[in-house]
Amino acid sequence: MDGQAQFQFQQTDMALVSGEEVERLIAGLKTTPSWTDQADTAAVSQWIVRGWAHLGAHRDRLDLGLAQPDSPVGAPNRLATVWARLTRDLVSAGPTKYQDALRPAIAHIVKLLWFTSAVARLDHPHFKALNQSSLQALSNLNTLNPRAIEHTWPLLMDCDARQSILPRLLYTRNNRVLLPVGVLVLNCVHGDRGRIDSLTDTPLGRDVMRMLLERLDALLDDQTEMVFEVIVKLVREIVALEPATEGPKLYHSQATPSQVLSPGQLAVLKVLDSLALPPSSAFLLAEFARLAPRLDSAWQGFVLLIHLLVSRIEIFIAAAPSSGHKDALEEDAMDDPHVEEVVRTSIRILKEVSDQRSQLMSSHDPSRATSSRPEPEGEDKKRSINQILSGLVKLITHLIELKNSAAASAGHPDSRGAAFIQDLVRTMDGFPVILSFTKFDVDFPYLREHAIVLLKYLLKNNPDNQAVIRDLEPLIVPS
Incomplete structure (x- = not known):
């Protein structure tokens, strides 16, 4: 295992790397996790970063079979998916070793997600696993890592709304893809007032939160979904860092000119109703009136x-x-x-x-009823x-x-x-x-x-x- 892994990490022509070889590396993380301690962290990380760059440079190959969703997933998609899984699992197995070493991969992952989150690809059978694994890798790279977050957040939020991957990804109908999006945002804003403010004070941030809150409202009938819990945690994180005297900025940021109460505002109220300490009476009385x-x-x-x-x-x-x-x-x-x-x-x-x-x-007098079934x-x-x-x-x-x-x-x-x-x-x-x-x-x-x-x-x-x-x-x- 160690010899094969070392050979793989020295490979500079990424076109020669096969998905099966990467699969064996992923399996080795479970069966022989100690190999990550024996391997050269810099060599492994550089090899993975080169792989992401290679995938981005040849992303058009991922579209093979796009017009035939029932066809088998092609080799380029399989390789990209296992590459994302390897990145995710490496960081999970050794965050202190690989989070910083793999930081250069962040920009490549974001660029590839921009491509794979296009409407035609987002929930396509050939791209579901790739999008999910890539987002999980990106989220793991940013878990409790301020330097990685400083690198990632501008790529997500300091850009025109049409250039951000977040709104594109939030159109997914797949909760397995939505979950790591929510975790990624939560990881990035955790404990940081400035980044939280960007979710309430900027058009892009408000749009991202609107989409997340609308999904939260749709999940109320199935609160066992992990993504429901993640979005609730995100809302609580935002509300917790708001000064009590200002009222819930997130709530006000979701107001729309055409609606008395937007779906986003209603979702915020539902989360506020679950908190041990409700918001200030000044806010509640004003909204009551x-x-x-x-x-x-x-x-x-x-x-x-x-x-x-x-x-x-x-x-x-x-x-x-x-x-x-x-x-x-x-x-x-x-x-x-x-x-x-x-x-x-x-x-x-x-x-x-x-x-x-x-x-x-x-x-609804029973004597006048024409049907025993009540009208909805x-x-x-x-x-x-x-x-x-x-x-x-x-x-x-x-x-x-x-x-x-x-x-x-x-x-x-x-x-x-x-x-x-x-x-x-x-x-x-x-x-x-x-x-x-x-x-x-x-x-x-x-x-x-x-x-x-x-x-x-x-x-x-x-x-x-x-x-x-x-x-x-x-x-x-x-x-």
């Missing part, structure tokens, strides 16, 4: 914002006994005027959506109404608890705490609609529970509200 009048176009994002606000409030409530709680609330935009505006908006939406709920239930549009509408109503009821409840806990921690027994919220619900005539939610509905199973808890908070220590509720009957909701 922006999306509230546009629920037809952005109800999913609005529901996520409600979840995030509730999570943020729960953090404040848990911290209520600590000193400076009131100041923290004011600094984080959870002061009384902001809370009052949220409650006003919530009551208005509860009334409007409750009317839609009544209309929906009337239109009706089910989607029902789900959106359920989530909006339950979320807003829970949000108002948490706001009351927040203000009461803030008043208690401030040590002012005369403070009315959340009384202004209780009174606002009454003056906006919100009790009838909230009371109507207490009737059990199999299609809205949790709404009743949330409504009962909210009523308890609205009535506590508030004689005016108690007097109103005694004289009310719930709104009639169709059975």
